[in-house]
Amino acid sequence: MRARFGRMESWLADRWVAGAGFMAAALLASTPLLAMVAPLALVLIFLHSPGYMMHQVEEHAGDRFRRFANDRVFGGREALTTPAVLVINVGVVWLLNLGALYAALAWGAGYGLVAPYAMLVNALTHIGARLRLGAYNPGLMTAVVLFLPLSVTTIAVIGMEPEVGWRLHAAGLAGALLLHLAIVAHVALRLRRLPG
Numbered sequence: 001m002r003a004r005f006g007r008m009e010s011w012l013a014d015r016w017v018a019g020a021g022f023m024a025a026a027l028l029a030s031t032p033l034l035a036m037v038a039p040l041a042l043v044l045i046f047l048h049s050p051g052y053m054m055h056q057v058e059e060h061a062g063d064r065f066r067r068f069a070n071d072r073v074f075g076g077r078e079a080l081t082t083p084a085v086l087v088i089n090v091g092v093v094w095l096l097n098l099g100a101l102y103a104a105l106a107w108g109a110g111y112g113l114v115a116p117y118a119m120l121v122n123a124l125t126h127i128g129a130r131l132r133l134g135a136y137n138p139g140l141m142t143a144v145v146l147f148l149p150l151s152v153t154t155i156a157v158i159g160m161e162p163e164v165g166w167r168l169h170a171a172g173l174a175g176a177l178l179l180h181l182a183i184v185a186h187v188a189l190r191l192r193r194l195p196g
Contacts, residue, residue: 013082016090017060024053041109041161042101044154048115049097051142051150055122056089059139068138073129079191088183093118096179109157110164113172114179116154121176123147 027050035043059065069080097115104112126143130136158164 009083009086012086012090016086017057020053020089021057024050024057027053039109041112041154041158042104044150044157045097045101045104045109045112045115047150048100048119048154049094051119051146052093052097054146055139055142056093058142060085060089064138072133072135072137074187074191077191077194079187079194081190084186084190092179108163109161110168110172113155113158113164113168114175115172116151116158117169117172117176118179119147120151120155121180123151125180 027046031043031047031050034046038046063082063085066080066082066085070076070078074080096118100112100115104110123143126137126140126147130140155169159169
């Protein structure tokens with residue numbers, strides 16, 4: 001059973017980035033149809049999924065981000081593993097954006113604010129790493145060109161809706177920060193267990 005799971009994990013690790021690229025293209029191709037029937041706020045939240053997938057192609061093609069983080073940020077130690085990358089990007093990010101979309105559809109756009117706030121926090125993290133390390137980090141280009149304008153526009157558009165108050169903004173931002181803190185905590189715990 002364990003060997004079978006290992007083969008499946010290896011298969012997925014080799015293919016998920018390419019799959020993200022194809023999925024992003026398919027979702028973007030369907031956006032004009034959605035825009036004909038859905039309000040702008042919902043369309044913008046929908047765009048967070050293909051936006052993240054395009055970012056993931058830049059970030060993770062050739063296992064670039066994991067290798068960069070382990071080499072440059074964690075001093076050559078494997079703080080970020082392949083299974084962690086899969087869980088974070090496929091299991092958490094994709095489900096977060098899908099959940100935000102359905103929450104916005106069911107209860108109103110303000111309930112989907114976790115998606116743009118998570119995207120904004122991610123963009124600021126990439127920019128902060130660029131300033132701190134003085135070098136490009138995988139994902140920086142899409143963080144600046146795509147994440148910043150999409151997340152800020154989505155937050156502004158949703159914020160114009162009368163039923164969206166500061167509590168929904170605070171909840172969206174808190175959810176985004178908790179997600180990123182959970183990732184940092186996971187990596188920190190793994191680092192504590194590693195030798196040296």
